[in-house]
Amino acid sequence: MKFLITAGPTREALDPARYITNRSSGRMGYALAGAAKHDGHEVILISGPTALDVPAGVDFIHVESAQEMYEAVRDMVKYADVAILCAAVADYRPVAYSEQKIKKDGERLIIELERTPDILGSMRDVFGFTGTLIGFAAETQNVEDYARGKLERKKCDFIVANDVSRSDIGFDSRENEVALVFPDHTEYLEKDTKEHIAMHIIEHATIIRR
Ligand code: C5P
Numbered sequence: 693m694k695f696l697i698t699a700g701p702t703r704e705a706l707d708p709a710r711y712i713t714n715r716s717s718g719r720m721g722y723a724l725a726g727a728a729k730h731d732g733h734e735v736i737l738i739s740g741p742t743a744l745d746v747p748a749g750v751d752f753i754h755v756e757s758a759q760e761m762y763e764a765v766r767d768m769v770k771y772a773d774v775a776i777l778c779a780a781v782a783d784y785r786p787v788a789y790s791e792q793k794i795k796k797d798g799e800r801l802i803i804e805l806e807r808t809p810d811i812l813g814s815m816r817d818v819f820g821f822t823g824t825l826i827g828f829a830a831e832t833q834n835v836e837d838y839a840r841g842k843l844e845r846k847k848c849d850f851i852v853a854n855d856v857s858r859s860d861i862g863f864d865s866r867e868n869e870v871a872l873v874f875p876d877h878t879e880y881l882e883k884d885t886k887e888h889i890a891m892h893i894i895e896h897a898t899i900i901r902r
Contacts (some may be wrong), residue, residue, distance in 0.1 A: 693773040699725070700721060702781050777815075787804040826897055830854055836853060838853075852893060867885055868886050
């Protein structure tokens with residue numbers, strides 16, 4: 693099977709020196725890419741900036757902004773049987789980019805932001821993707837409820853949900869504790885390394901037949 697995986701944060705530039713971003717090490721997405729490759733699948737990894745090494749044998753596309761990630765996914769999705777969108781895409785970007793570094797001449801600076809394209813939300817209806825679709829949900833409350841709403845709105849096969857209000861898991865941590873939210877049930881996985889959780893997710897992804 694061929695996997696398309698997004699990972700890492702995106703950077704939305706304000707000027708040549710500054711950007712808006714999300715907290716994400718990219719570890720979960722890179723672990724997914726490594727696990728899929730290890731299981732003998734082909735992998736396209738589309739990633740924002742991270743400090744990680746690209747797993748061996750994986751086709752890698754580096755992107756910076758949400759717009760670049762959107763375009764890379766749009767162009768590559770036709771090759772994929774399974775898409776796992778794990779990236780922490782910035783939801784908003786500056787409306788205007790300043791070619792020159794913005795001067796600090798006022799006590800306050802107001803920056804106008806606009807929504808970035810919703811990549812996961814475009815998969816079915818805009819890109820026409822008919823393969824297995826897996827999204828991620830990072831929530832701080834009502835984790836399962838929000839994930840189930842996302843599952844339906846974005847037409848996913850399952851959502852990997854995690855509670856980012858906990859400091860011992862998620863974000864920069866090597867471990868995570870997630871729930872796999874399916875249309876008709878939820879599977880709670882025990883706290884484990886991101887590598888083990890990735891193996892479990894890949895296993896589930898390969899047994900869904902659409
Ligand atoms: O709605 P929310 O941003 O919490 O959804 C998270 C899921 O949507 C993740 O799978 C993330 O990769 C994906 N996403 C996306 N494009 C965006 C925002 C989020 O693909 N612009």
